[in-house]
Amino acid sequence: MSVTAVVGLQWGDEAKGKIVDLLTEDHEIIVRYLGGNNAGHTVVVRGEKYKLSLLPSGILHPGKTSVIAAGVVINPRALLEEMDSLTARGVKVDDNLLISDRAHLVMPWHPAEEAVLEQLRGGDAIGTTMRGIGTCYRDKIGRTHAIRLGDLMRPDVFRKKVADVSEQKLAVLKALDPASPPLDPQQIVSEYEEYAARLRPHVIDTTPVLHRAIREGISMLFEGAQGSLLDIDHGTFPFVTSSNSSGCGIHAGSGVPERAIDKMIGVVKAYTTRVGGGPCPTELDNEIGQHIRDEGNEYGTVTGRPRRCGWFDAVATAYGARISGVDTLAIMLLDVLSKLDEVKICEAYEIDGERTTDFPSHAADLARAQPVYRTLPGWKRDITQARKLADLPPEARAYVDAVSRLLECSVEFISVGPDRVQTVTA
Ligand code: GDP
């Protein structure tokens, strides 16, 4: 029985959902601990595609318990839609789902505020998913305007909070943009009371549930969202998400201490993608970038935006691995590079003529970083049927070895296609 964590080491979309799905078999409880419906985790099971945003990917496995812990921000409408769509496909979403009453609620004013703030930033926009995630976390930190799921479970408390907060939110929205549509507290309350009735059976203080599981030696799997380089403190600020999306966030978001985790798996794409604004030194704004986008179907699960694509950035990813305290790697989407004559890995940056392998703390410095590449031969062979290391061409193995050495981590999984079975266990 073990406690395992899966975290992305880049800018999200590393295919964490697939690895969580693979590992769920060996774990009893699967925990989402941060983010909200800005996340989009695609899992392919026997040719069937599932897109999960708020529910842990473990929900797809019968007999497992899925937990949405305190650090998640919940849009109840989005959550219920996701629950309903899975139920309609025959997936059980019942007493196998526990939701923390400490989780904060995304309220209708959160996406509205975000839309105005992003618009005001113009060309400097963060390029968020527009789901009200950052504005909800901002209210959580500010406390005065925050509403938690536990408040929604107490009708009197909830009604008063909505009345107080919505009045102030409307004033702010009108000041920022006089054309802002009105907020109707009555309507918000009645809409959210319907959500409350449906969510109530799932709502509990999940922290003691997780503590009891540790005491009893029940295996747990922590499902990361976003990626280490989008971490609010350690990522490419301000082009980040609003929570600790590196390994640092597991303990804060779940209430489970670091020492309880036996294994930290860092998930990386075999190349780089990024959605939204912010520097990305290895981005390829050319036909190779487009080739990667086409081969990897690199369009956002949540917003459908084309993802920015580029070569693997070992400087950025090694930094992600260090802040997340990774034990071993899962290298994903290796098949996407199969048609290229040669492949490149960025092993250092040159910034103002200085060579460095340190990841800059300021976005302006990262924006000036010129990648220093190591070029490796491509393998030019279909690898989607590979199931063991020996099935991979020597050039593909050399690529994996180079990533492993540069990140100073062993490799446990190599993924060669979206399906569960398209995985090499090293
Ligand atoms: P997540 O947010 O980290 O869970 O990743 P996403 O689901 O947003 O993006 C990963 C995408 O890659 C999904 O569409 C997966 O189905 C797909 N995928 C996962 N592993 C592989 C792989 O090894 N090869 C290919 N070609 N696609 C993969």
Ligand code: IMO
């Ligand atoms: P998963 O879990 C990729 C990005 C957004 C934007 C920035 C801030 O699928 O890997 P936000 O809406 O969070 O305030 O947006 O973070 N972003 C992601 N990029 N994958 C994600 O999640 C992301 N979640 C947020 O594109 O640049």
Ligand code: MG
């Ligand atoms: Mg995703």
